[in-house]
Every structure is written in structure tokens, then in C-alpha cells.
Amino acid sequence: MTRGPNRTAILGGLVAILAAVPACEYQELSVTPRNSLFHRLSGEAPSNGTARSLEPSPIRVEHPDGTITLFSRSGRDLMVHIRQTLIQNERDLFTEQILSDMTREEFLDRNVDPEAAFDELKARQRDVMQFFGRIGPFGEHSPMVFMEPQGGHVMRIRLTGMAQQGLRWTFMDMVLEEGSWRLRWFG
Numbered sequence: 571m572t573r574g575p576n577r578t579a580i581l582g583g584l585v586a587i588l589a590a591v592p593a594c595e596y597q598e599l600s601v602t603p604r605n606s607l608f609h610r611l612s613g614e615a616p617s618n619g620t621a622r623s624l625e626p627s628p629i630r631v632e633h634p635d636g637t638i639t640l641f642s643r644s645g646r647d648l649m650v651h652i653r654q655t656l657i658q659n660e661r662d663l664f665t666e667q668i669l670s671d672m673t674r675e676e677f678l679d680r681n682v683d684p685e686a687a688f689d690e691l692k693a694r695q696r697d698v699m700q701f702f703g704r705i706g707p708f709g710e711h712s713p714m715v716f717m718e719p720q721g722g723h724v725m726r727i728r729l730t731g732m733a734q735q736g737l738r739w740t741f742m743d744m745v746l747e748e749g750s751w752r753l754r755w756f757g
Contacts (some may be wrong), residue, residue: 626638630654640667642751645717645727646709648744649702656695660686670745670752672724689754697738701756706735723747724754 571641624660630640631646640663642648648668655664665685667673676685691698705727714733718726734740743754 571628630733635742638663638667640750642668642744644709645742645744645751646707646711646726647706649709652691652698653702655688656692656698657662659692660662661685664688664691670754671747671753673754694738700737701729701739701742704729704737719742725751 600623627641627643629641629643629650631641633639640651642651651668652664654660655668662685667690669684669687673687675685677684705715709715710717710727714730716726716728717732718728720726724743725746726741726743728741729737730736739756742756744751745754746752
């Protein structure tokens with residue numbers, strides 16, 4: 571009968587290997603080009619000498635004169651702005667920087683002040699918050715959420731499956747205007 575290797579010999583070999591590991595020198599090898607996206611994400615400066623920060627850009631900037639500028643680079647940013655302006659009753663900020671030009675013009679075409687859009691959402695704030703709650707913290711990148719192009723720079727963020735059950739609104743349309751996402755409307 572042939573027996574396997576001696577357990578003591580195996581354990582001794584493992585201990586020797588583990589003892590040698592701290593003595594090994596680690597050397598990082600870079601195989602990504604110095605100007606690639608992955609290289610920039612590493613935190614090192616690009617090879618052209620210009621440094622880039624990995625700090626996230628703020629989505630709400632309050633200026634010394636008291637004015638506020640909102641940046642919506644994603645649907646999630648837009649949802650944060652809608653939520654915050656509703657909670658803080660920032661009607662003017664909502665109308666000027668969140669509501670899309672398309673929607674604002676539709677209100678004006680019907681002889682209705684675009685600020686009425688804020689009033690409508692304020693009256694239906696519970697529906698808005700339930701919709702955002704189902705989407706979750708990852709916004710349009712959440713499970714059970716689809717992004718659907720609607721044409722004319724309009725994107726629809728739609729809840730799917732069981733996530734939409736019991737909600738009055740199951741989608742939000744947003745439009746890209748001047749490099750920022752703006753609210754088209756809910757449905």
C-alpha cells in the first residue's frame with residue numbers, strides 16, 4: 571500500500587514558503603498606456619504633466635453672492651436635485667435649473683406659468699419620493715431600471731417588474747440641455 575506524502579513534510583514546506591513571502595519585494599508593473607482611462611483612475615498624473623483630481627465634482631455649488639448652480643451629469647444627480655428643491659421649497663431654482671426648456675415652453679404655450687410645474691410636483695411629492703425610493707441610490711444604474719431613448723435627447727428612466735407595483739408614476743423623462751440633464755416630466 572502506497573501512502574501519500576508525509577503531512578509533516580507538507581506543513582514544513584508551507585511554513586517555509588509563508589516565511590519567505592515577507593522577504594519578497596513587490597514591484598508594480600504597468601501595462602496600461604500612461605494616458606488611458608485606467609491609468610487616470612490609478613491616481614497618477616498623465617504623462618503630459620497635467621494632474622487630474624479623482625475627487626468627485628460637486629453637483630450643487632453655492633456661490634459667495636448666494637446664487638446656486640446645479641450640475642446634473644446623470645439621472646441620479648437630477649433626482650437628487652428634484653428631491654432637494656422639493657424638500658427645501660426652492661421653486662425658482664427648480665424652475666430655472668431643473669425644469670427642461672421643452673417642458674417650460676409647453677407650460678407657456680398653455681398660458682400657464684412654468685412655476686406651476688413645481689407646485690404640481692410639490693402637491694405630488696409623495697409620488698415623486700416613492701418613485702425615487704424604488705429606484706434606489708444608484709439611480710438609472712439600479713436593478714429593475716431601464717434607460718430608454720425617446721428621441722430628441724430625451725431619455726426615459728423606467729422602473730420594471732415588481733418595482734413599479736403600486737406606484738402612480740413608473741418613469742421619469744429627462745432631456746440633455748447644454749450638457750446637463752433636465753426634467754421633462756413623470757408618467
